[in-house]
Amino acid sequence: MRRHIWRDLDHTLVFCTIALVLLGITVIGSATHINKVGFTFTDLVSKQILFFVINGILVIAMQWFDYRKLEHWSKGLYGLTLVLLLAVMFVGTSALGAQRWIQVGPLTIQPSEFTKLFMIVCLATFLLPRINQLRTFKSLVPVFIYVGIPTLLVFKQPDLGTSLVYMAIMCGMLFIAGIRMRLVEIMLGAMVLIAPLGWFALQSYQKERILVFLNPNIDPFGAGYHIIQSKIAIGSGLIFGKGLFEGTQSQLNFLPENHTDFIFSVIGEELGFIGCVIALILLFLLIYRAFVIAKNATDPFGMMVATGIASMWAFEVLINVGMTTGIMPVTGIPLPFISYGVSALTTNLLSVGLLLNISLRQKKFMFNQIET
Amino acid sequence: MLEALYKKHKKGRLDIFIYIVAVVFIILIVRLFFLQVVDGNYYHSKAEGNRLRVMPITAARGIMYDRNGQILVGSRPAYTVSLVPTEKGISNEELTTLAKMLKVTPDTLQKKIDAHKGGYEPIRLATDIPMDAVTTIEEHQNELPGIAIDVEPLRYYPYNTMASQLFGYVGEVSEEELKKIREEDPETTVGPGTILGRAGLEKLYDNVLRGIDGGRQVEVDAAGRPVEEIGRKNTVPGRDIHLTLDLPLQEAAEKAVANQLATLHAEGIPATGAAVIALDPNTGAVLAMVSAPEFNPNWFARGITEKQWKELNDNKNHPFENKVIAGEYPPGSPFKIVTGSAALELKKVTPDEMIFDSGRHWLIDKRNAAGEALGWINFNTALAKSDNVYFYEMGRRVGIEQLDHFAQLFGLGQKTGIQLAGEASGNLASPAYKRKMFDQDWYLGETFDAAIGQSFTLVTPIQMAVLMSEVANGGIRYRPYVVSRIDNRDGTPNEIFGPKQLGSLQVSKSVMDIIRQGLHDVTEEGGTAGALFKGWPVSIAGKTGTAENVSGRDHGWFLAYAPFDKPQIVVVAVVQEGSFGAGSAGPIVRDVLAEYFHLHPDGTPDANNKNVHGQQAPTVDTNKQ
Incomplete structure (x- = not known):
């Protein structure tokens, strides 16, 4: 049976995942080795590798489990999501002006990352009876409340970026669930009108980021510093890059957080336009496979889950790469698979595991073999 | 148009979804193309400006000898404190800390920094600082990024006030002077931080006594901390002059x-x-x-x-x-x-x-x-x-x-x-x-x-x-x-x-x-x-x-x-x-x-044949580099 699973795995998905994680580990190594020569196993690199291996095993193990059972777990998962997010509020640790982490033994985990995947599963279940039924605003209200509660909890941490990801996941899944486009049009129109009011709901640092995004030069050494330095780093990579470990901007501390949110700048500087395009192609292939799996899924639940995952990745890539290249405001969203962060890596690898699981069960013969 | 989409099958919506994603990726790639290929050279030079600094090395000025080859005016090694400017500039706390270590007021330092507007050349903040200040600053190097301590040849007059109007004195070129000098002679070797003769023989023979300053091209990090030396231009010491003085x-x-x-x-x-x-x-x-x-x-x-x-x-x-x-x-x-x-x-x-x-x-x-x-x-x-x-x-x-x-x-x-x-x-x-x-x-x-x-x-x-x-x-x-x-x-x-x-x-x-x-x-x-x-x-x-x-x-x-x-x-x-x-x-x-005539003022011979101080002339370290 194991041989069959291997043969029937979505090879492109597996290849892209492994390639992206390896690229990530290499660039994290480069970004954190600061002023030393060559590749060194820094703590962060070892941690990232360790979690890659653990999660790799977990992903394989997941394949014996039928994802359809998750449908019945969704109430529990939703409850867990709320508990985790509330726990962050009360027992979380703060860093960089936000309370996003929980200390568990030697690990610092970021629940808002895991809960993204939980929410995808929960929302998929929640939307199942509503597919093609979302024709009135009234029908949308339960969905908004369902997603709104955890989103608001994340937003309050404050973590604007991740809460936006929740919204993006919801939008993607609602779209596929057949929301009436007329409603979308009305809501978009209303948002345009309400947006100025929303300004007052933002934290001052969030307002600042948006202002600085519009014109980084109003605060070149504060909030605009990231954008300016990131653009310099990426732009100076030219076509072929300065070579791994040779990025002067990244290596000389000009670029803060260059192993997490701004890791794409390091790729841009050290691996150039070619490296950036390769990374983006790998990410696109990944999302494309998620889309194919959604399309071929035998049940609406699988389709909705795959859609949610694809939405999550697509939005994160857009915001992260857009931010590092200066076309999107700075929001703390990591680049999937590449940025350092064990919570995000785990979430993304488990997402891949889930996708593989869905794809395995869409093949009739496979399905039968597992059933027997 | 959106209404039309709604009417389509859900699989159609998935296709639209992936098209939207594809468009997003194409936008990102186009953006990267502009950043890295079209404007790449602009950002490349910005990156170089970020990280490369020229740290001048002061050339030793020529020595003034007396008629018997005794040194009248020379140079000695001295510690100088300079600030390597970064785009961020020095913070007030750093300035206060440094001022305390140098036993001056932060205002004094701020004035020196303000006198050099723009440019990335290091700014001399203090010259000839005592050894204990050197030690203190080096110990606190982490709190004072961008502060560099160098040993430079310092003009030295071993006999202090002796013949001061004849010898004259020296001073660092000011920003305005430098501008004027460069206008008059674009090929000039005078650069930021160059020591010029200001009066007396120092001024009159400045072209002879003044050497050509060298420099180290160093890579600095975001805090202005020198990380690595990339190139070096050696100094050319000034030429000596011999005086008729005894x-x-x-x-x-x-x-x-x-x-x-x-x-x-x-x-x-x-x-x-x-x-x-x-x-x-x-x-x-x-x-x-x-x-x-x-x-x-x-x-x-x-x-x-x-x-x-x-x-x-x-x-x-x-x-x-x-x-x-x-x-x-x-x-x-x-x-x-x-x-x-x-x-x-x-x-x-x-x-x-x-x-x-x-x-x-x-x-x-x-x-x-x-x-x-x-x-x-x-x-x-x-x-x-x-x-x-x-x-x-x-x-x-x-x-x-x-x-x-x-x-x-x-x-x-x-x-x-x-x-x-x-x-x-x-x-x-x-x-x-x-x-x-x-x-x-x-x-x-x-x-x-x-x-x-x-x-x-x-x-x-x-x-x-x-x-x-x-x-x-x-x-x-x-x-x-x-x-x-x-x-x-x-x-x-x-x-x-x-x-x-x-x-x-x-x-x-x-x-x-x-x-x-x-x-x-x-x-x-x-x-x-x-x-x-x-x-x-x-x-x-x-x-x-x-x-x-x-x-x-x-x-x-x-x-x-x-x-x-x-x-x-x-x-x-x-x-x-x-x-x-x-x-x-x-x-x-x-x-x-x-x-x-080697006599005592009363006309009796001075047996020691020494000068009136009864001392040997002090020796000078010329510190020529």
Whole structure:
């Protein structure tokens, strides 16, 4: 049976995942080795590798489990999501002006990352009876409340970026669930009108980021510093890059957080336009496979889950790469698979595991073999 | 359009979904294309500007040697603190921390930083900081990123105030100056932080003494911390110059001036300054040159403080003025050398003619300085005893036109031509001058005054030294010089300067012999300086002078050459408001001559053969890189 699973795995998905994680580990190594020569196993690199291996095993193990059972777990998962997010509020640790982490033994985990995947599963279940039924605003209200509660909890941490990801996941899944486009049009129109009011709901640092995004030069050494330095780093990579470990901007501390949110700048500087395009192609292939799996899924639940995952990745890539290249405001969203962060890596690898699981069960013969 | 989509099958929506994603990725790739390919070079140069800095290395300035190869002005290694500017600039806490370590106010540092607007060149914040400050700063290097400590050659004047107006001082080029210099000469080697000569020989020979600064190209991190050296341009040290000064003699002169001023002050005579020059009468080489009050050029080398600057600026006796070349004084009695030469040469008097001094001249009531009356006297006695009545009569006989003419023959009323900035030409009393300045007629009484060196005549000490040299050497007028040699970088001579004859005195030898004999008798018993050189084995020719000063006490002069029969040295001293020449300027000249002839001031031989300090000259670390 194991041989069959291997043969029937979505090879492109597996290849892209492994390639992206390896690229990530290499660039994290480069970004954190600061002023030393060559590749060194820094703590962060070892941690990232360790979690890659653990999660790799977990992903394989997941394949014996039928994802359809998750449908019945969704109430529990939703409850867990709320508990985790509330726990962050009360027992979380703060860093960089936000309370996003929980200390568990030697690990610092970021629940808002895991809960993204939980929410995808929960929302998929929640939307199942509503597919093609979302024709009135009234029908949308339960969905908004369902997603709104955890989103608001994340937003309050404050973590604007991740809460936006929740919204993006919801939008993607609602779209596929057949929301009436007329409603979308009305809501978009209303948002345009309400947006100025929303300004007052933002934290001052969030307002600042948006202002600085519009014109980084109003605060070149504060909030605009990231954008300016990131653009310099990426732009100076030219076509072929300065070579791994040779990025002067990244290596000389000009670029803060260059192993997490701004890791794409390091790729841009050290691996150039070619490296950036390769990374983006790998990410696109990944999302494309998620889309194919959604399309071929035998049940609406699988389709909705795959859609949610694809939405999550697509939005994160857009915001992260857009931010590092200066076309999107700075929001703390990591680049999937590449940025350092064990919570995000785990979430993304488990997402891949889930996708593989869905794809395995869409093949009739496979399905039968597992059933027997 | 959206409504149409809704009508489609859900699989259709998935297709739309992936198209949207594809468009997003295409937008990102286009964005990257613009950043990295289209505008890549712009960002590339920004990145280089971010990380590369040129840290200048100061070139050591050339050394000034005395005639025997002793170092007069050199350099020594010193620690300097500089700020490597970053785009962020230095924070207030860092500035405060650093200021505390350097024991200055943060304002002082801020001013220095503000003086350099823009640019990434390191800014010197403090020079020659003590070792304990170096240690403290290095220990706190992490809290002070962008603060660099370097060892640089610092201009060093081992004898502090010695010959300060002659040597001059140095200072760092300012931003405005640099702009001007670069406009005038785009190829200039002067750059930010270059040390320039500001006065004296430092300024005059700046092009020789100044080396070419080098630099290290270093990679710095975001905090301005140097990380790695990428390239280096070595410095080219400045070229050395050799002076005609004689270090022990110069020191003796300095000491003599200091002692004498102290003595006068103790006696209640508030002398306001002094000038001394020693010349070799056979070449015009300057052996010593002192102008008091002096200043300490080391203050400037280390970066002068406001307090020090105020102290120097507020000194009403002008420490920056080189009184040897720029101080203009009425010559007083030494001018009788000119009057006497004219009278003898024009045969208005014979050496033996006796003239009766009744204490006042018989035509105009002008008297001797101290009211004395010497009776029947001849030329020699008149000169040796500096009799005024006799020389009033000489002035009357010669006439102001001829006096003026002879004064010019001796080189008065014109610059000696020494290669130094700021030489004054003095002035000669004449009817033409009076007409020009006051539009008044000339009176005989003024001729009397002019004959004894009063009236409108003004001279500089160096003019008097040249005059004395002419008397000593038989009438050759040399241009005084103080720089004898400019070296190449390898220490070989590039240019050598020797005696330059400007003219010869149109006075017959017999006349000069009479004058010399008179000057000789000045220092003999009965002469005006008879007590000064009592017991000396060397015979001295000299002339005292007590010049009336309209704005204060009399200036005291003493001029001398020695040995009388074979002159080797001329020494001239003037003490501003020092009263009687024999009492104020005389002891200075005596002490200088004592050093020259290795004697004690009382004329007994100095067995140790050392200078008046009884010390060896200190040695200097030149620190040439």
